[in-house]
Amino acid sequence: MAGAAWAIAEVGVDGLPTRLALELATAARLIAGASGGAAAAVVAGPDPAAAAAVLADYVPRVLAVRAAAGAGPDVARAIATLAGADGSRDGRDAADAPAPADTPDVILLGATPEGREAAGVLAARLHLGVLGNATALRWGSGDDGAPPGPRVEKSVLGGRAVTTSAFTAGRGIVTLRPGAAAASPSGAPGAVEAVALAVAAPVARVVARAAAAGRSASVEEAAIVVAGGRGLGGPDGVALLRELADALGGAVAATRAAVDAGWMPFDVQVGQTGRTVRPAVYVAIGVSGAIQHRVGMQDAETIVAVNRDPDAPLVEHADLYVVGDLFDVVPALVAALRARRT
Ligand SMILES: Cc1cc2nc3c(=O)[nH]c(=O)nc-3n(C[C@H](O)[C@H](O)[C@H](O)COP(=O)(O)OP(=O)(O)OC[C@H]3O[C@@H](n4cnc5c(N)ncnc54)[C@H](O)[C@@H]3O)c2cc1C
Secondary structure: OOOOEEEEEOEOOOOOEOHHHHHHHHHHHHHHHHHOOOEEEEEEEOOOHHHHHHHOOOOOEEEEEEOOOEOHHHHHHHHHHHOOOOHHHOOHHHOOOOOOOOOOOEEEEEOOHHHHHHHHHHHHHHOOEEEEEEEEEEEEOOOOOOOOEEEEEEEEHHHOEEEEEEOOOOOEEEEEOOOOOOOOOOOOOOEEEEEEOOOOOOOOEOOOOOOOOOOOOOOOOOOEEEEEOHHHOOHHHHHHHHHHHHHHOOEEEEOHHHHHOOOOOHHHEEOOOOEOOOOOEEEEEOOOOOHHHHOOOOOOOEEEEEEOOOOOHHHHOOOEEEEOOHHHHHHHHHHHHHHHHO
């Protein structure tokens, strides 16, 4: 499958592809267009038909894998089988074996907790390397001295430098950050192929999927993200944060300090060990801007911060930095936003 690119699509609780999944599908199509290979999207779930139909607007081929109630790692194992892995390749003995010949050259996943987990499973099963957290992706023809294959840009050293990497064998797995590629339909509907793959003996089972209460948009998809940190001080501060998010029509996010304190759920944590976001506006309330937090939000188009410390690290990265007590600033901001609506 020379130059072939696959996008592994995640599906939201509405059963449709996430915005990031559409970005991955577009990126797979563009990579395949540049390499002369074939592009496909893979979507797995108990009923993938609706998601597959949407993805078909972005790629010429969609593999709709009906995978009964398996959790992420099990589905990734099934996808690895689809990508050419056979069970005999498991284990350490096979670690140096090359990837199967019919494995796509580029497998794209979202830089999300689920995407990272699946990337690990696919890497082990397919004997491919992983380049994670890409901020940009293109096809390299080999004129830079590296083998033809994907070229992957990553933001490193807290955003102070950008690296471009290539796989030594010209093929591998890439996890892409939200916004690294723009989603754009192909203009020619693709073909959907239904694939029945047994997810044998699941080690974990997803028993239910539900939208989190009070979340208007997923943190990764929201155009406006309102994040709170330790400065919130507890539930009163969190309530204020939610009011601000409501007034702005944004999604609520948190630093690890706010999550560790038990004020906010882990699934809204932004940063090195949480989610990566790239919204139009990121509002940071009572957040110092530690590097482990910044790596998850520094690519936001506009960063606004409210902090009573004029010298917190975020001051160097914010477009607008308001020095003040959040318990004064945020209620005033909410009142002003509400007044503008009436
Ligand atoms: C391996 C590793 C992984 C990590 N992963 C993550 C991650 O994914 N995400 C993440 O966020 N962190 C992560 N961290 C933790 C990170 O290093 C910081 O500790 C954390 O981001 C700090 O969160 P904070 O900004 O909420 O808290 P602090 O750093 O304590 O900052 C609180 C800020 O609130 C301000 N403040 C206090 N009261 C008020 C008030 N009333 N009004 C206005 N401002 C006020 C203070 O001036 C201060 O700047 C990780 C750390 C490690 C070691």
